[in-house]
Amino acid sequence: MTTKSDYIFKIVVIGNSGIGKTCMIANYLGNPVPMTYVQTKEKDVSEHRLRIQNSIVCLQIWDLSGDDNCRTLTSAHYFNAHAAIIAYSMSDSSSFGHVQSWITNIERTLGSDFSDTLPKSIIGLKSDSKKRCISQSQGENVASELGCKHYIGSCKVESSFNEIFLDLTMRMLDKAKIMEKMLRVNNYVSLVDEKVKDNEKAPLISKNSNYSAIKTKDNDNINPNREHTVKNENPDKNNTVKQPSICDGCIVL
Ligand SMILES: Nc1nc2c(ncn2[C@@H]2O[C@H](COP(=O)(O)OP(=O)(O)OP(=O)(O)O)[C@@H](O)[C@H]2O)c(=O)[nH]1
Ligand SMILES: [Mg+2]
Numbered sequence: 001m002t003t004k005s006d007y008i009f010k011i012v013v014i015g016n017s018g019i020g021k022t023c024m025i026a027n028y029l030g031n032p033v034p035m036t037y038v039q040t041k042e043k044d045v046s047e048h049r050l051r052i053q054n055s056i057v058c059l060q061i062w063d064l065s066g067d068d069n070c071r072t073l074t075s076a077h078y079f080n081a082h083a084a085i086i087a088y089s090m091s092d093s094s095s096f097g098h099v100q101s102w103i104t105n106i107e108r109t110l111g112s113d114f115s116d117t118l119p120k121s122i123i124g125l126k127s128d129s130k131k132r133c134i135s136q137s138q139g140e141n142v143a144s145e146l147g148c149k150h151y152i153g154s155c156k157v158e159s160s161f162n163e164i165f166l167d168l169t170m171r172m173l174d175k176a177k178i179m180e181k182m183l184r185v186n187n188y189v190s191l192v193d194e195k196v197k198d199n200e201k202a203p204l205i206s207k208n209s210n211y212s213a214i215k216t217k218d219n220d221n222i223n224p225n226r227e228h229t230v231k232n233e234n235p236d237k238n239n240t241v242k243q244p245s246i247c248d249g250c251i252v253l
Helices: 021-029 068-078 093-097 099-110 112-117 136-145 162-193
Strands: 007-015 043-052 055-064 083-089 120-125 149-152 226-228 245-247 250-252
Touching: 007 021, 007 068, 007 099, 007 162, 021 043, 021 055, 021 120, 043 162, 055 068, 055 162, 068 099, 083 093, 083 099, 083 162, 093 099, 093 136, 099 112, 099 120, 120 136, 120 162, 136 149, 149 162
Parallel strands: 007 055, 007 083, 083 120, 120 149
Antiparallel strands: 043 055, 043 226, 043 250, 245 250
16 A cells, blocks of 8 residues: 655755764664764765655655765755755864854855755754763854754664754744745736636646645655665665654654
8 A cells, every 4th residue: 555645845954073963863763873973975875755644745855965076966965955954063163163164054055045945954963972072052142143043962872863853844844835825826916817728726736846746646655664764875874664653743654
């Protein structure tokens, strides 16, 4: 049996190398958190399905390498993103100092108009670390200057990252629903203008819309037995099979 998803949202996760992005994603997905550091090569993409507000949402989580040498390659993966998580390590002041430059990098790549409306959140990782040198209030101050929500978390604490992913999902969903409403109205107007036959209905999503990508086709099926699957080539990451569970107001399928 297969179940379609109503929306596919791409979330890019960016930040300096070695700050815990890959471990954060593994923790969120309920995967084993890597015990040793293996640098991400360009990108890893995972999928995660949730039922939320009567919609089935598929999150595509793009774990992008923080390696400076990959910057041009990884920036190319910002395209078609619906949200971004900008991460730093609370035990690494340099990574904290680079938060602004990661946001600038998104603006340069996607344009400031798009970047301004892109749901973004900042997270301080390794909150458990004894070497912690950045306080929560320092993080909150910078995040508020940059107009972003701020979170902290640790891959050593279970469910540490549900809140940030759930909040971004709600924001993407709200944005998509507003776009759908606007497109319905616009299509209605243009169909009337063109005097199209009365019995033709305006499509829900315009073919020309940037948002057409997120509304999945009827035949875009996702295996309901698969909670999340690492899609890329990395052989160290095994697929996992999970039963549905309830997490913070949404159902994880
Ligand atoms: N104490 C502590 N260590 C962590 C935490 N998360 C990750 N680490 C350690 O930090 C190191 C780097 O973690 P990764 O998740 O691989 O870092 P990354 O940001 O994905 O790095 P790149 O792939 O190079 O961009 C690993 O050795 C982890 O064990 C955490 O919450 N607390
Ligand atoms: Mg990584």
